[in-house]
Each structure stands twice: as structure tokens, then as C-alpha cells.
Amino acid sequence: MLSKKTKYGLKALAYLASQKDKKPVQISEIAEKENISQKFLESILLSLRKTGFLGSKKGKGGGYYLLKTPEEISMTDVMRVLEGPISMVPCVSLNFYETCDDCPDEQACSVHKLMLQVRDSTLEVYRNNTLRDIISK
Amino acid sequence: MLSKKTKYGLKALAYLASQKDKKPVQISEIAEKENISQKFLESILLSLRKTGFLGSKKGKGGGYYLLKTPEEISMTDVMRVLEGPISMVPCVSLNFYETCDDCPDEQACSVHKLMLQVRDSTLEVYRNNTLRDIISK
DNA sequence: TATTACCCTACTAAATTAATAGAGTTTTCA
DNA sequence: TGAAAACTCTATTAATTTAGTAGGGTAATA
Numbered sequence: 095m096l097s098k099k100t101k102y103g104l105k106a107l108a109y110l111a112s113q114k115d116k117k118p119v120q121i122s123e124i125a126e127k128e129n130i131s132q133k134f135l136e137s138i139l140l141s142l143r144k145t146g147f148l149g150s151k152k153g154k155g156g157g158y159y160l161l162k163t164p165e166e167i168s169m170t171d172v173m174r175v176l177e178g179p180i181s182m183v184p185c186v187s188l189n190f191y192e193t194c195d196d197c198p199d200e201q202a203c204s205v206h207k208l209m210l211q212v213r214d215s216t217l218e219v220y221r222n223n224t225l226r227d228i229i230s231k
Numbered sequence: 232m233l234s235k236k237t238k239y240g241l242k243a244l245a246y247l248a249s250q251k252d253k254k255p256v257q258i259s260e261i262a263e264k265e266n267i268s269q270k271f272l273e274s275i276l277l278s279l280r281k282t283g284f285l286g287s288k289k290g291k292g293g294g295y296y297l298l299k300t301p302e303e304i305s306m307t308d309v310m311r312v313l314e315g316p317i318s319m320v321p322c323v324s325l326n327f328y329e330t331c332d333d334c335p336d337e338q339a340c341s342v343h344k345l346m347l348q349v350r351d352s353t354l355e356v357y358r359n360n361t362l363r364d365i366i367s368k
Numbered sequence: 369t370a371t372t373a374c375c376c377t378a379c380t381a382a383a384t385t386a387a388t389a390g391a392g393t394t395t396t397c398a
Numbered sequence: 399t400g401a402a403a404a405c406t407c408t409a410t411t412a413a414t415t416t417a418g419t420a421g422g423g424t425a426a427t428a
Binding site for chain 3 (some may be wrong): 097098099131133134137151152153154156157
């Protein structure tokens with residue numbers, strides 16, 4: 095299941111991407127328009143800022159804004175930051191690899207074999223989608 | 232993340248599929264060979280029996296066995312029974328569909344758009360794999 | 369008829385998620 | 399220069415899910 099954090103983060107990014115100018119948008123506006131708890135959204139946007147997706151401006155007229163164009167923002171990167179590993183098991187993860195305590199032979203493991211394919215096909219989807227591709231306007 | 236239930240269930244199915252004859256295999260044997268808590272495995276095999284994947288035989292010489300050949304067992308069905316929805320959000324689920332409370336327009340939703348593609352590509356993988364395809368032997 | 373092995377219910381510890389609360393800090397504009 | 403606007407940070411918590419554990423019960427077979 096996709097976490098609410100990821101869902102809200104994606105919606106917020108999409109909201110920012112569909113702005114016509116690059117003026118900062120307040121948290122409260124995004125929260126209201128996208129039906130997200132403002133406090134929760136606050137923490138999500140903060141993490142997107144710390145990972146280089148968003149910039150922020152304080153004070154009156156402040157808010158959050160995209161640091162890159164929507165075309166430059168790959169879903170692969172967004173998903174890794176918001177949701178974490180793309181793989182369903184750590185033993186097939188590219189960025190979060192871990193061995194399984196139980197499995198004696200990874201290569202012979204049927205779960206491994208299946209989940210490797212799932213990872214690849216999911217990655218393929220993320221690689222083919224930028225923020226530009228998933229917004230309506 | 233894949234649940235342990237699914238992981239163990241898949242391993243148990245694979246173990247049964249790689250038996251040379253069709254004799255029932257005891258829970259204790261599978262649990263030991265695949266490093267699974269026996270009691271936990273018991274409940275998993277039970278659910279696989281109730282959903283028509285396995286048959287069981289009681290008494291001495293009893294155990295679990297596959298009801299179909301490995302070629303006939305699709306990962307799509309196995310995953311739905313063990314893990315539940317294949318989709319990452321209910322609003323793109325074929326078998327477990329639910330509307331989102333927040334989303335006013337599903338078609339315009341960027342999360343929906345992305346997750347629809349992920350669902351399709353994941354389903355494609357499951358459709359292309361039977362139990363036969365993921366066992367070593 | 370005793371043994372083996374499946375069947376079932378209920379409980380629980382740990383982890384994760386999705387917030388909530390509240391205080392603090394910085395910036396900007398009047 | 400000061401007050402409002404807006405971001406920043408820490409800590410806590412309720413709910414849910416997961417991954418078991420415990421223990422007794424029932425059925426079938428040699």
C-alpha cells in the first residue's frame with residue numbers, strides 16, 4: 095500500500111507543478127485544496143525541501159516552490175524519497191539492499207526471482223514518468 | 232513491502248512444487264527447510280487450502296500437497312490471496328476498488344494516473360509467471 | 369486405539385503510520 | 399522596528415497492521 099505521506103507528497107508536488115507562475119505557495123493553500131492535514135503536510139514538504147525538490151521562502155508572501163521544472167523531476171527519485179525502497183523485498187533492492195536472514199541461497203529463491211521482475215517493471219514505470227507526465231493541465 | 236505471510240506462502244508453494252512425487256508434505260518439514268515458524272506457517276497453509284491451492288491429508292503420513300500442477304498456478308491468484316490487492320491504492324484496484332475520501336476527481340488525480348501504470352505493469356509480471364516459472368528445479 | 373497431524377480461536381508484542389500539539393524561529397513589509 | 403505571517407522542530411499519541419505465540423481440539427490412519 096502507498097502511504098498517505100507519499101500520496102500527499104505527490105499531490106503537493108503536482109499542485110505546485112500546475113501553478114502558472116513560480117511564486118511560492120503557502121502550505122495552508124495546498125492543504126486546503128488537496129484535502130490534507132496541514133500539520134502533516136508541513137512535515138512532508140519539509141522533507142521534500144531537505145531532499146532538494148522544493149525551495150521555501152519565509153515571511154509574508156512566503157511558501158514552497160519547485161526547484162526544478164516538472165520535466166526534470168523523475169518519479170523514481172520522488173518515490174524513493176517519499177515511500178522508500180521501490181522493491182517489495184530488501185534482497186532485490188538497488189538502493190536499500192539487505193540479505194534475508196532466512197534465505198540460504200538468494201539466487202535459488204523463488205520469492206527473489208519474482209520480486210526482481212516486479213521491481214524492474216515498476217522502476218520502468220517510474221523512469222518513464224516525470225512530474226510533468228502526471229499532472230492534468 | 233511484501234508481508235512475511237506472502238513470502239512464506241510463496242516459499243511453501245515453491246517447496247511443494249519442487250517435490251518429485253505428489254505425496255503429502257508435513258508442515259514441520261516445510262517449516263524446517265524454509266526457516267519458517269511452524270505455527271505461523273500452519274495458518275498460511277490453512278488459508279491456501281481454503282482458497283483452493285492446496286489439499287491436505289490428516290493422520291499418519293498426512294500433510295499438504297498441491298491441487299494443481301505448478302504450471303496451472305498463476306502468481307496473480309496467489310498474490311491476491313496472500314498479499315491482498317495488487318494495486319498500491321484502492322482507487323485503481325480491480326478486485327478491491329474503493330473511492331478516495333479526499334479526491335474530488337479520480338481521473339484528474341496524479342496519484343491515480345501513476346498508480347494505474349504501476350498496477351498494470353505489476354499485473355503483467357504476475358500474469359507471466361506461474362509457480363513453475365519461479366522454482367529452481 | 370494411540371499416535372500423528374491438521375484445525376481453530378484468542379491473545380499479544382512490536383512496528384509503523386498518520387496524525388496532533390505546541391512552542392520556537394525567521395523573514396518581510398508596513 | 400515590531401508585529402504578523404510563515405516556516406521549523408520536537409515530542410507525543412491513537413490506530414492499525416504484522417508476525418507471531420499459546421494452547422487446546424478434532425480427525426484420520428496404521
